[in-house]
Amino acid sequence: MTPHAAPLHDHVFLGENHARNERRTWLVIALTATMMVAEITAGTIYGSMALLADGWHMSTHASALLITALAYRFARKHARNPRFTFGTGKLGDLAAFGSASVLAIVALLIGWESLVRLRSPVPISFDEAIFVAVIGLVLNLVSAWLLKDDHSHHHGLAHRHAHDHDHGHDHDHDHDQGAAATRAGNRDNNLRAAYLHVLADALTSVLAIAALLAGRSYGWVWLDPVIGIVGALVILSWSWGLLRDSGSVLMDYLPDHEELPSEVRAAIESEHDEIVDLHVWQLGPGHHGVIIALKSTRPEPVAAYRARLGHIDELSHVTVEIHPA
Incomplete structure (x- = not known):
């Protein structure tokens, strides 16, 4: 570049x-x-x-x-x-x-x-x-x-951008931008x-x-x-x-009633995928960022994990890090 x-x-x-x-x-x-x-x-x-x-x-x-x-x-x-x-x-x-x-x-x-x-x-x-x-x-x-x-809120993602980085440690990263949220974070x-x-x-x-x-x-x-x-x-x-x-x-503090972390876990975790580190924080009105580090016995492409989060509109910046088990 x-x-x-x-x-x-x-x-x-x-x-x-x-x-x-x-x-x-x-x-x-x-x-x-x-x-x-x-x-x-x-x-x-x-x-x-x-x-x-x-x-x-x-x-x-x-x-x-x-x-x-x-x-x-x-x-x-x-x-x-x-x-x-x-x-x-x-x-x-x-x-x-x-x-x-x-x-x-x-x-x-x-x-x-x-x-x-x-x-x-x-x-x-x-x-x-x-x-x-x-x-x-x-x-x-x-x-x-x-x-x-x-x-008032938008429903559905306004735009998404993704790119992968290879850091030489069997990690895949994905950054994702979405639209406004439909919850208190908006x-x-x-x-x-x-x-x-x-x-x-x-x-x-x-x-x-x-x-x-x-x-x-x-x-x-x-x-x-x-x-x-x-x-x-x-x-x-x-x-x-x-x-x-x-x-x-x-201070990047999520209130007790914020359900976004549990929604992310429910969307990502499966029989083969376990989240070992999760960070969720608000980036602005209607926008949240999330960093996911997961251990997988059957690693999938980054796009597959991103697709699992597609229904959560308020995730505007997503980073996924995969560690093959």
């Missing part, structure tokens, strides 16, 4: 809706930034601290979403960069882990501010605060709708991070509206910070779930 010849296959392990999710994330950022400018401008002109506070809150919200959008862009631009050994499919999980950390910090800040206000209540302009909360809720519901993952944690950010904002808006209405009607000023603490705990729980799931992908 000449230095400039094309490789036998690429390692593009991006989610099937990568481009669509990137476009929608940028659209949500545009909506958020527009609302941010409008609230800060109106708050400055009319001297409204509620509008100003929510406007600056929107700026932190837009910054968090920017992590998601830039991760999509970088992963797409460098998808075929050979320096990324297994592609850039995991970049979304790295961004999701960072976003989840930001979400956890926001939850802690909300909780702390609520505790402070519970100890030292501050005057609330109920009508103005309700108006701002309703506007924020509408914007966040629209954003959540745009960012909701519809979990989840785009990067999109999920953006979705949870806007959902957290929507939750705080709903809770704030309820607390403000009760405060205005019954004088329950204490209810606003109490509900703030409840919202902080819920958001903290969401961020922990996202940290756990994205961190698992980054």
Whole structure:
């Protein structure tokens, strides 16, 4: 092969809706930034601290979403960069882990501010605060709708590439690229991070509206910070779930409910073939890699073992190593 010849296959392990999710994330950022400018401008002109506070809150919200959008862009631009050994499919999980950390910090800040206000209540302009909360809720519901993952899937393999290597040790290797998965591994944690950010904002808006209405009607000023603490705990729980799931992908950890290893064993092992070493990990949304080392008393061609795995669509990169017994 000449230095400039094309490789036998690429390692593009991006989610099937990568481009669509990137476009929608940028659209949500545009909506958020527009609302941010409008609230800060109106708050400055009319001297409204509620509008100003929510406007600056929107700026932190837009910054968090920017992590998601830039991760999509970088992963797409460098998808075929050979320096990324297994592609850039995991970049979304790295961004999701960072976003989840930001979400956890926001939850802690909300909780702390609520505790402070519970100890030292501050005057609330109920009508103005309700108006701002309703506007924020509408914007966040629209954003959540745009960012909701519809979990659509492809069935059947989009493409397959295979090549064998002879290393002089009676080993045969096969690399196989497939399409998107139809299980939990198909989840785009990067999109999920953006979705949870806007959902957290929507939750705080709903809770704030309820607390403000009760405060205005019954004088329950204490209810606003109490509900703030409840919202902080819920958001903290969401961020922990996202940290756990994205961190698992980054560490090549398969959850207990993942059945892919047992499916591979069931497909490959027979009276004459025994898997002696098996590694399965996620390469990106809907893409898994697998390395199989097997001992066989009747070794078959690599293509035969590859055919046994043909029904498992989420196997996007397969290496088979055969040791004649």
